[in-house]
Amino acid sequence: MPTPPTGMPLVPTPRAPQRKERADAARNRQRVLLAAEELFARRSVESVTMDDIAAAAGVGKGTLYRRFTDKGGLAAELLSERGAELQRAILEGPAPLGPGPAAGADSGAGTSAGTGAGTAADPAARLEAFCAAYLAFQERHLDLVLLSETSSPGGRLRKRSYEFWRQHTEVLLRAAHVPDARVRAEVLLAALSAEQVRHWTRNEGRTLDDLTVALTGVVRSLIGSPAA
Amino acid sequence: MPTPPTGMPLVPTPRAPQRKERADAARNRQRVLLAAEELFARRSVESVTMDDIAAAAGVGKGTLYRRFTDKGGLAAELLSERGAELQRAILEGPAPLGPGPAAGADSGAGTSAGTGAGTAADPAARLEAFCAAYLAFQERHLDLVLLSETSSPGGRLRKRSYEFWRQHTEVLLRAAHVPDARVRAEVLLAALSAEQVRHWTRNEGRTLDDLTVALTGVVRSLIGSPAA
DNA sequence: ATGCTTAGCGGACTGTGGTCCGTTTAGATT
DNA sequence: AATCTAAACGGACCACAGTCCGCTAAGCAT
Numbered sequence: 001m002p003t004p005p006t007g008m009p010l011v012p013t014p015r016a017p018q019r020k021e022r023a024d025a026a027r028n029r030q031r032v033l034l035a036a037e038e039l040f041a042r043r044s045v046e047s048v049t050m051d052d053i054a055a056a057a058g059v060g061k062g063t064l065y066r067r068f069t070d071k072g073g074l075a076a077e078l079l080s081e082r083g084a085e086l087q088r089a090i091l092e093g094p095a096p097l098g099p100g101p102a103a104g105a106d107s108g109a110g111t112s113a114g115t116g117a118g119t120a121a122d123p124a125a126r127l128e129a130f131c132a133a134y135l136a137f138q139e140r141h142l143d144l145v146l147l148s149e150t151s152s153p154g155g156r157l158r159k160r161s162y163e164f165w166r167q168h169t170e171v172l173l174r175a176a177h178v179p180d181a182r183v184r185a186e187v188l189l190a191a192l193s194a195e196q197v198r199h200w201t202r203n204e205g206r207t208l209d210d211l212t213v214a215l216t217g218v219v220r221s222l223i224g225s226p227a228a
Numbered sequence: 229m230p231t232p233p234t235g236m237p238l239v240p241t242p243r244a245p246q247r248k249e250r251a252d253a254a255r256n257r258q259r260v261l262l263a264a265e266e267l268f269a270r271r272s273v274e275s276v277t278m279d280d281i282a283a284a285a286g287v288g289k290g291t292l293y294r295r296f297t298d299k300g301g302l303a304a305e306l307l308s309e310r311g312a313e314l315q316r317a318i319l320e321g322p323a324p325l326g327p328g329p330a331a332g333a334d335s336g337a338g339t340s341a342g343t344g345a346g347t348a349a350d351p352a353a354r355l356e357a358f359c360a361a362y363l364a365f366q367e368r369h370l371d372l373v374l375l376s377e378t379s380s381p382g383g384r385l386r387k388r389s390y391e392f393w394r395q396h397t398e399v400l401l402r403a404a405h406v407p408d409a410r411v412r413a414e415v416l417l418a419a420l421s422a423e424q425v426r427h428w429t430r431n432e433g434r435t436l437d438d439l440t441v442a443l444t445g446v447v448r449s450l451i452g453s454p455a456a
Numbered sequence: 457a458t459g460c461t462t463a464g465c466g467g468a469c470t471g472t473g474g475t476c477c478g479t480t481t482a483g484a485t486t
Numbered sequence: 487a488a489t490c491t492a493a494a495c496g497g498a499c500c501a502c503a504g505t506c507c508g509c510t511a512a513g514c515a516t
Contacts, residue, residue, distance in 0.1 A: 022463060022512060049502060060466025065504065150381040151503095153374055157427045183428075183442040190424050191415040199385045200414070214411040221449045250482060250493060277472060288496025293474065379473095 029067050031057040033081075036074060045143035072151030075144050076159050083161065086137055090168060095121030096129035123175035124223050130168065131188065131219050132212045138197045139208055146194040156193055165189055176223050184222050191215065257295050259285045261309075264302060273371035300379030303372050304387050311389065314365055318396060323349030324357035351403035352451050358396065359416065359447050360440045366425045367436055374422040384421055393417055404451050412450050419443065 021029075035057035039048045050071060054061045068074040094103035099121065121129075138145055149156035156162060169185035178184060190196070192215075200206045249257075263285035267276045278299055282289045296302040322331035327349065349357075366373055377384035384390060397413035406412060418424070420443075428434045 024512070025464060028464085050504080051502075054466090061468095061504085062466050062506080063464075064466095066464070071503070146381055150378070153378040154423050154426060157423065157431070180442040180445055182432075183439070184446060186424065186428070187415070187419040187443075187446055190418040190421065193418065195382050195385065196414065196418050198382060200411075203385070204410075211411070214408040215415075217408055218412060218415055218450065221452050222446065224449050224452075252482065253494060256494085278474080279472075282496090289474080290476080290496050291494070294494070299473070 025067070028057070028059055028063055032059060032064060032067060032074070033077065037078060040078070040144065045147055070151060072148045072155045072159075075148035075151070076161065079141060079144055079148055080161060082141060083137065086133060087164065089133075090130065096125045097133055099126075123172040124220075127169065127172045127176070127223065128216050128219050130172070131192070131215055134165065134192055135197065135212060135215060136208060138192055138194055139201060142194060142198055142201075146198060149194045162189070173223070178223055188219070188222065191218065253295070256285070256287055256291055260287060260292060260295060260302070261306065265306060268306070268372065273375055298379060300376045300383045300387075303376035303379070304389065307369060307372055307376055308389060310369060311365065314361060315392065317361075318358065324353045325361055327354075351400040352448075355397065355400045355404070355451065356444050356447050358400070359420070359443055362393065362420055363425065363440060363443060364436060366420055366422055367429060370422060370426055370429075374426060377422045390417070401451070406451055416447070416450065419446065 032053065036048075036053050039052060039056055050061060050064060053074070054064045057064075064074075068077060089097050092098055092100065094100045096102070102121070148159065152158075166182075166185050166189060169188055170181045173181035173184055197211075200211055201208070260281065264276075264281050267280060267284055278289060278292060281302070282292045285292075292302075296305060317325050320326055320328065322328045324330070330349070376387065380386075394410075394413050394417060397416055398409050401409035401412055425439075428439055429436070
């Protein structure tokens with residue numbers, strides 16, 4: 001498969017074959033994505049309308065909606081570009097985020113826990129790292145994520161990316177022998193939803209660091225290994 | 229204070245004085261609430277428009293919006309009527325939900341844990357009971373709650389009732405000597421959001437019982453008292 | 457090159473939530 | 487009872503997300 005269209009998630013996309021996109025269509029998708037990015041960068045995300053984007057991209061509204069399900073879908077596509085790196089780091093990067101052995105001398109991102117010095121990272125440490133990284137990601141792209149998660153009720157849970165994050169979290173929990181791994185994974189992600197993160201940072205005035213610490217605590221509790 | 233207007237939350241409403249409502253206004257509020265309830269009962273919640281409600285209540289749209297902030301606000305008002313009983317049970321009912329001593333012989337709603345036989349319920353047991361009861365409430369009024377929580381982004385966290393549930397949860401957690409009580413309370417409530425509950429019951433096909441068990445486990449983990 | 461099929465296009469159109477503002481009237485004051 | 491004033495009213499109005507459908511042209515087949 002040659003150069004998947006930008007924004008394709010890394011995750012093994014199930015809908016593999018599916019007749020190739022026509023040339024003009026691809027060109028327009030690109031235009032739209034570009035225009036949207038530009039507009040979102042210049043003006044506040046919620047003030048940008050779909051008409052604005054269509055106009056800026058020099059494209060009809062019908063075209064917009066043929067390409068992206070809805071406003072949230074467009075935001076999600078943009079986000080998927082930006083989240084690709086994080087996804088890669090998780091799937092194949094060094095510990096503690098990824099499965100590989102720790103990079104260089106001493107990782108700076110992790111949050112202690114140090115499981116001695118195994119070859120592969122232990123699930124608890126990976127989960128903590130993921131939690132911190134994901135939180136940072138959400139906070140960094142807050143407006144866009146909020147749009148993508150709330151444009152339609154239940155949107156957050158229907159996005160393809162949700163499947164990825166949930167799967168990852170669930171697997172780690174299961175590896176840590178935690179019961180009800182699936183439910184607990186979803187509890188964790190609910191806590192990290194854009195709505196919630198915005199509430200914490202914008203309304204309750206918490207800093208990212210505060211939150212990271214508190215949520216790391218939550219993760220430890222959920223895993224429940226009492227001082228292993 | 230004589231007969232507070234229906235739907236007023238039990239919680240000590242801070243906006244105490246505030247010039248009394250005019251007679252016609254009160255009458256119209258009632259009409260709207262009634263009409264809305266009727267419509268929501270007959271047709272699917274999401275198919276009912278604000279115009280429908282206004283028409284059914286024999287009232288202009290302006291009136292509708294003068295009384296209730298927005299669609300979500302209207303739903304919340306309806307819900308607050310229905311939630312009043314639960315609120316009362318929590319504030320002044322018997323254990324394990326309320327602070328009082330257990331009612332009758334053996335409560336049927338609680339979820340084990342049995343802390344011997346103290347005079348007042350212990351926070352852990354109360355929290356578990358609350359969680360189960362709240363979950364059941366959410367499930368029971370799912371469509372309406374969903375409307376009230378998602379009609380505007382972040383709506384869930386801005387409702388007055390949220391303040392109540394959060395406060396209650398937080399207090400119990402603090403009483404159980406759990407760190408970061410506030411954050412953990414919000415994590416719990418995020419897990420119990422309408423969106424999430426709908427996802428669990430409608431998409432993943434979980435039963436209320438399944439969920440209650442799994443979430444009770446989450447609560448125990450969060451409290452962290454390792455088999456006290 | 458020419459023709460044909462069908463994905464792609466675009467913008468008028470619809471449905472709905474929410475606002476605005478000129479008019480009405482409850483109820484207090486005299 | 488007459489007057490007055492601000493709360494309440496109502497429906498025309500607006501903005502915006504999302505749909506529809508007749509037209510266009512990409513790119514395959516001959």
